[in-house]
Amino acid sequence: GAVVSQHPSWVICKSGTSVKIECRSLDFQATTMFWYRQFPKQSLMLMATSNEGSKATYEQGVEKDKFLINHASLTLSTLTVTSAHPEDSSFYICSGAESTDTQYFGPGTRLTVL
Amino acid sequence: GENVEQHPSTLSVQEGDSAVIKCTYSDSASNYFPWYKQELGKRPQLIIDIRSNVGEKKDQRIAVTLNKTAKHFSLHITETQPEDSAVYFCAASKGGTYKYIFGTGTRLKVLA
Numbered sequence: 001g002a003v004v005s006q007h008p009s010w011v012i013c014k015s016g017t018s019v020k021i022e023c024r025s026l027d028f029q030a031t032t033m034f035w036y037r038q039f040p041k042q043s044l045m046l047m048a049t050s051n052e053g054s055k056a057t058y059e060q061g062v063e064k065d066k067f068l069i070n071h072a073s074l075t076l077s078t079l080t081v082t083s084a085h086p087e088d089s090s091f092y093i094c095s096g097a098e099s100t101d102t103q104y105f106g107p108g109t110r111l112t113v114l
Numbered sequence: 115g116e117n118v119e120q121h122p123s124t125l126s127v128q129e130g131d132s133a134v135i136k137c138t139y140s141d142s143a144s145n146y147f148p149w150y151k152q153e154l155g156k157r158p159q160l161i162i163d164i165r166s167n168v169g170e171k172k173d174q175r176i177a178v179t180l181n182k183t184a185k186h187f188s189l190h191i192t193e194t195q196p197e198d199s200a201v202y203f204c205a206a207s208k209g210g211t212y213k214y215i216f217g218t219g220t221r222l223k224v225l226a
Contacts, residue, residue, distance in 0.1 A: 001160070004157075031211060032211035034213065034214075041221075042218075042219070043203060043216045043217065043218045043219050044158070044203065044216050046213055046214070046216075049213055051211075091155075093157065093158070097211045098211075099210070099211065100210075101146040101148070101163070101165070101207060101209050101210060102148065102160060102163065103148075103214060104160075105150075105157040105158045105159075106157060107156065107157045108155075108156070108157055110155075
């Protein structure tokens, strides 16, 4: 199956700093990438949908100025959490989709904000 | 709005027994229904999917059924094994690269 990687796999940062997470499709061209957030023992909550070369579409309640998404190429999307605070601590997962229905998920990034 | 309900939230079965997880979706335009298995701290892995033009699909011990009229779809796992223990998520989508609406998840525990 298609492979998606994420980097870093975990990160610890101080409150007020910014953190960038990369999501790469390794063996396919992801025309669309999705960013999710998952709290312990909860479901995946979609944050935003990004299409290559376009502005991301954010879900209701997600602050676009806080969670900056860039999808500059068909194999790379980035999520930057700006001015992170402890409540931003979570498991962030990306997925990529080519032209078919199936999304392929990255391994996730665990963010801890102190 | 778009919503997917999933039941039960937790399920314990004896090894060798069957497990059934049910989902109900609200958007009648949904036409693609994947099921993902997620082990603790790991990525969701697609285990089976079904499209709206099919009523049932089977892959070895795993099957999915879809009732479009009732807007229900279910995951069936037969001859469960301890390694089936994980959280299972259903999702509904309008297809293509449209977003998924995920269910709330079912924590399956297979007792040896």
